[in-house]
Amino acid sequence: MSNKAARFETVCVHAGRKIDPATGAVAPPIHLSTTFERSPDYSPEGYVYSRSGNPNRAELEACLAALEGGAEAVAFSSGSAAAAAVFQSLKPGDHAVVSRDAYHGVLRILREVMTGWKLGVSYVDTTDLAAVKAAFTPATRLLWVESPSNPLLKITDLAAAADLARRAGVLAVCDSTFATPALQNPLAFGMDLVMHSATKYLGGHSDVVGGALVAREAGPGTERLRFLQGTLGAVPAPFDCWLILRGTATLNVRVLAQSANALALARHLEMHPKVEQVFYPGLESHPQHALAKRQMRGFGAMLSFCVRGGEQAAVRAASRVKLFTRATSLGGVESLIEHRASVEGPESPTPKNLLRVSAGLEHVDDLIQDIDQALA
Numbered sequence: 001m002s003n004k005a006a007r008f009e010t011v012c013v014h015a016g017r018k019i020d021p022a023t024g025a026v027a028p029p030i031h032l033s034t035t036f037e038r039s040p041d042y043s044p045e046g047y048v049y050s051r052s053g054n055p056n057r058a059e060l061e062a063c064l065a066a067l068e069g070g071a072e073a074v075a076f077s078s079g080s081a082a083a084a085a086v087f088q089s090l091k092p093g094d095h096a097v098v099s100r101d102a103y104h105g106v107l108r109i110l111r112e113v114m115t116g117w118k119l120g121v122s123y124v125d126t127t128d129l130a131a132v133k134a135a136f137t138p139a140t141r142l143l144w145v146e147s148p149s150n151p152l153l154k155i156t157d158l159a160a161a162a163d164l165a166r167r168a169g170v171l172a173v174c175d176s177t178f179a180t181p182a183l184q185n186p187l188a189f190g191m192d193l194v195m196h197s198a199t200k201y202l203g204g205h206s207d208v209v210g211g212a213l214v215a216r217e218a219g220p221g222t223e224r225l226r227f228l229q230g231t232l233g234a235v236p237a238p239f240d241c242w243l244i245l246r247g248t249a250t251l252n253v254r255v256l257a258q259s260a261n262a263l264a265l266a267r268h269l270e271m272h273p274k275v276e277q278v279f280y281p282g283l284e285s286h287p288q289h290a291l292a293k294r295q296m297r298g299f300g301a302m303l304s305f306c307v308r309g310g311e312q313a314a315v316r317a318a319s320r321v322k323l324f325t326r327a328t329s330l331g332g333v334e335s336l337i338e339h340r341a342s343v344e345g346p347e348s349p350t351p352k353n354l355l356r357v358s359a360g361l362e363h364v365d366d367l368i369q370d371i372d373q374a375l376a
């Protein structure tokens with residue numbers, strides 16, 4: 001985009017897009033070709049083979065870099081593949097400090113794949129910066145935080161965490177999937193990389209799996225990630241890139257409207273006699289509410305709550321919803337509810353009576369009515 005000072009709403013609509021010079025098409029064409037004709041002298045310019053580069057992926061990456069205010073984005077076939085690329089960019093014997101509250105699939109990569117890589121990992125509560133600092137060793141190369149976290153919506157102080165990492169010469173990465181670039185830009189707080197599961201709000205319609213890393217600065221680190229993307233080949237298909245790019249056009253309006261619904265739901269549930277506790281950073285009762293207010297432009301569309309009466313009562317409530325869909329994932333236009341411990345499996349540290357909600361775009365009164373009849 002030529003207009004560098006464009007505001008976020010404008011970036012959502014225009015970044016990465018241009019009128020197709022061949023046809024004048026306003027919506028970008030999808031380039032399915034796996035291979036591209038080389039110039040007679042085999043100059044390294046342009047596209048060669050679709051695993052290493054594709055026009056639709058380049059458009060998506062340009063858009064995501066602009067949305068996060070980063071130098072470069074690297075797109076992957078899923079959020080998990082994006083996370084794995086960060087870990088694989090480390091060397092055997094390196095050490096990582098990782099949020100104990102990180103996405104369970106990210107923790108599974110570390111526990112069940114990266115241990116074979118001989119990556120040392122310390123799991124800490126990254127809301128406790130003294131604990132983060134204490135966990136750093138001379139071998140530490142990576143700090144992985146997730147904010148807001150899943151499913152307890154804990155908020156990590158991104159500027160302070162990035163500062164600790166910078167002083168220790170450690171790469172700071174934030175999984176910002178729950179916040180989306182509409183509500184939080186971790187790179188602006190000094191994080192080196194931001195990771196997104198594009199499956200969620202970026203795609204926004206529960207119809208595409210994808211992931212991305214956006215780097216504050218281009219350099220040897222991004223070159224290594226780009227190398228891993230093309231070499232290991234966990235790349236998004238052209239149509240997937242097209243769908244995610246289409247989703248980003250409405251990102252801002254969707255996320256703001258869905259966040260407003262989440263706040264209203266959280267306020268309602270906090271007063272509900274059948275509800276023990278609500279986890280939502282927009283509530284004054286949230287322990288990091290002031291921090292969330294400082295580092296986010298809104299509080300997001302995810303919330304969790306504990307149902308009075310234990311696991312059975314929670315599962316029963318989830319079984320009775322009519323408008324909410326009982327499904328995992330998040331970030332689509334339809335509201336979802338799930339019994340998180342069942343999804344995470346027997347080792348899940350999540351409270352057994354916790355339900356997680358992804359607030360959609362329905363009228364909030366209909367959502368409240370549905371939750372009330374389910375809890376009744």
Ligand SMILES: *Cc1c(COP(=O)(O)O)cnc(C)c1O
Pocket residue numbers: 078079080081103105106146150175177178196197198199200209210211
């Ligand atoms: C979904 C999710 C992931 C994993 O992304 P996939 O696209 O499912 O591989 C990582 N982090 C968070 C916070 C998520 O919600």
